[in-house]
Amino acid sequence: MTDPISALLRRMRPVLAGVLIAAVAGQAQAAPDDIVTSYGFSTYAESGMKYPEGFAHLDYVNPDAPKGGEISVWAQGTFDSMNPFTRKGRAGNLSSIPYERLLSDVADDAYGAYCLLCETLEYPESQDWVIFTLRPEARFADGTPVTAGDVVFTVDLFLEQGLPSFAQAVKQLYEKVEALDERRVKFTFRQGVPRKGLISQAGATIVFPKHWFDETGARLDESRMEIPPGSGPYQLDSYDVNRRITYARNPDYWGWDLPINRGRFNFDRIRVEYFADANxxxxxxxxxxxxxxxxxxxxxxxxxxxxxxxxxxxxxxxxxxDGNIPASTGFVFNLRRDKFADPRLREALSLMYNSEWTNETLQYGLFEQRSSYWENSDLAAQGIPEGAELALLQSLGDAIAPEILTGPAVLAHESGSRQMDRGNLRRASELLEQAGWIVGDDGMLRKDGKTLDIEFLAYNPSFDRIIQPYVSNLQRLGVNAVYNRVDPAQYTNLERDHQFDMVYDGYQNGPEEALGISQRFGSEDAEYSLFNPAGYSSEAVDTLIERLIDARTLDEMKIAIRAIDRVLRQARLMVPTWYKxxxxxxxxxxxxxxxxxxxxxxxxxxxxxxxxxxxxxxxxxxxxx
Known part of the structure; x- marks a missing residue:
């Protein structure tokens, strides 16, 4: 299982990415005043929405699945909070499970999302605003209705006390959020902000009960074990700190009869058992x-x-x-630190990771090597750019390296069957010398009298056998490399505060991209975004993101993503590793x-x-x- 903060960030990727924007022709009705009313969204008309209005159930579920019993899973480490929306403490696994959103995505429609807490939404063709009408039957677990006031309160709470990387970005998007009555809430978007992604952003709002926060005085940014009741099918049942957490299915859940929920949420209990290590x-x-x-x-x-x-x-x-685009994981350079500024140094350090030897010797040949940030999909850049993709890249002028236009997309380097590939060692030494790093009599690299010091930060003991050979290879190159494994809570705090040289992390990208890609690769958010562990920024990528946001068709979006993929791979902001x-x-x-x-x-x-x-x-x- 994944820790809840990481899971939350992954969920926020499609939230910020604006996966679903305009209602599809034929699936939503336009009123005479050009106001569109719909039950869901799809970004591009040609992609459509898989499920029509009034569908009986999702195709992939068993609508007659029995209810009952328990499923139990495991988590590693510790937890000292059940609030997954704060930077303080380490939240319990699955601790965001009690809460629902206005819109819900489904597991067999990459481009569609459907009303959940809302029963309809309406907006003008300009998409300057959107109104969600809540379902009258929607209730929190304590029996109180979900109201438009709760939605407004939740938005304000996240903007005031939420994760800075989220709040700082989102507050630039909304002009105001207001309750029109008990069931209707209106999001008005700021002028000058691209409209693609904004309705989806609003629809992905988690809804909290305002009355609980008023009664308890609790804050979103504090670590605590007491949590507000959610409106979802599961609620927190019990916990034993650092040992287990149990979530129970709510028999009075308001949404059991919704078509989108038929055949789902079948277990009476979900139990999480905690262990200190994987063994x-x-x-x-x-x-x-x-x-x-x-x-x-x-x-x-x-x-x-x-x-x-x-x-x-x-x-x-x-x-x-698994049909998902695999996370683009690897050994991430903290580009906020000056020592990693030269791409020649980053390439040299990358050459010391032997993916072939690691896979065959340490991973039993079970993985494949990743190169693209959208691996295993038609969004990955392939070969030499041509056609519309080439034209888009040419429009960037001197903002990109010329070899991006004339050479194939950068692939992960090849290595030999021994831990240290001597050819890669020679190439890495040449690159470092070009970058001004000289090996002294003691075998250590120095520039301006300083050694090249690099610390690998980790918390999972299972990574010891993967990272240590890489550290050893770097040491043979002349790098003063060390491996520091800390406890999970300390690791969480250090990574959130960007206090590291290199970590094993990555970027969760998806089949459709929009505004949220700025959180991962845009310059404006690079310094503080938790979605961008490397702190990467690029004028070229900023321009390509603008083109992506302006894309009017699915093909235009895909062309822009492939161009971004090429630039990212050329930049070498991480050492790409494996996927399955x-x-x-x-x-x-x-x-x-x-x-x-x-x-x-x-x-x-x-x-x-x-x-x-x-x-x-x-x-x-x-x-x-």
Whole structure:
């Protein structure tokens, strides 16, 4: 499982990206005064929305899935808060689960979103404003109605006390947010701000109960264990700090009968068990302490899943396809630090990471090497630019390196079968010499009398075996490289405050981009954005982002993304590492899932279900307590 802050940031990617903007022709009705009223959005008319108004249920769910039982997962480290929306403390896993948004995306429609808390939305063709009409039946878990006043309060709360990288960006977008009556809330957008992404931004608003904050005096920016009731199907049930958290399905949830919710949220309970390290978690899974495990470690996947319960068929071990664009992860340079300013230095440091040796020797050959920021999709730049993409890049003039126009998109470097590739070592030495770094008699690189000091910051012990060989290679190059593994809470604070040289992190990009891409790669937000761990900024990318936001068709958007991809890859703001195009999962054979999974979600906590008959058979066999 992913820690809740990271999960929140990933969810904010489509929020800020404005995945869904204009209602599609034929799926929304324009009134005589040119006001569009619709049940959902799709950015580009040619992409359409998959589900028509009045659909019965999502295609990928089992609408008759049984309700009941429990699924349990694991998390690593500790937690000292159940508030995932503050920078203080380390929030409990899944702690944002009780809260809903005005609009919801679905797992088989990359370009569509649908009303959830709202029943309709309306806006002029100019998209200067949008009005959401809330569902009259929408309720918080304490029984109080969800009102337009709650929406206004929540927006103001996030703008005043929310994550700075979010609040600073969003407050520039809204002129005002006002409750027109109990059920209608209007977002008016600032003049001069591109309209693409704004309605989607508003629709992705999480809604809190104003009365709870008024009664408790709680703040969004404080670490605390007490949380407001949400309007979602699951609410916090209990917790034992640093040991477990349990969320319970709300039998009185207001939205059970919505078509978008049929066949979903089937478990009575979702339990999270905490462990200090991955090895302890694996042993606990084997013993049935928790029942579902999504594996990310190639070491564990290759070596840890032959145990008695699996051999007897009590535990299912399998792979399932993952159609998402993989996160563009790697060893990220903190470009806010002057020592990383020269791209020749960054390329040299990248050459010391041996991806082939790492994959074959340490990762059992289970991964593929990533090059693109939109890997495994048609958004990845390929070969030499041509046609409209070339013309777009040519319009940037001297803002980009000329080789971007004439050469193929930068690929991850190749390495040999030994940990230290001597050819890459020579090339890296040449680049560093060109950048003014000279090796002294002691074998250390120096520039202006200072050594090249680099600290790798991490918290996960499973990364030791990956990072240490890379650090060793850098040391042979003459870099004063060290590896510092800290506790998870300290790591969270240091990374949020950008107090690091290099970390293993990345960028979560998607099949459609708009305003939110500025949070990840734009210059204006680079200094403080939590979405941009490298602190990358570029005049060329800023211009390309403007072209992307102005795109009127899906093809224009894709061309702009491919151009951005080329510039990012040329900039070498991180050392790209591995990805995989499927899920590695293991679970005690007591769950069911649809035969065909949607492309954009595994859905184990969403549309899987508890099979009471299978669970009974496991208990009868003595497999589970």
């Amino acid at each position: 302890a978690a694996m042993e606990a899974f084997k013993a049935g302490v928790y029942t579902f495990r999504e594996e990310t470690s190639s070491l564990q996947w290759a070596t840890a899943y032959e145990f008695p319960a699996a051999e007897k068929g009590w535990v299912r071990v399998t792979t399932l396809p 195009a499927n899920y590695w999962i293991a679970y005690w054979d007591m769950f069911g899932h649809p035969e065909t999974l949607p492309p954009y979600s595994l859905g184990q906590l969403d549309f899987w279900w508890y099979d009471a008959e299978k669970a009974g058979a496991l208990r009868a066999a003595g497999a589970l307590r």
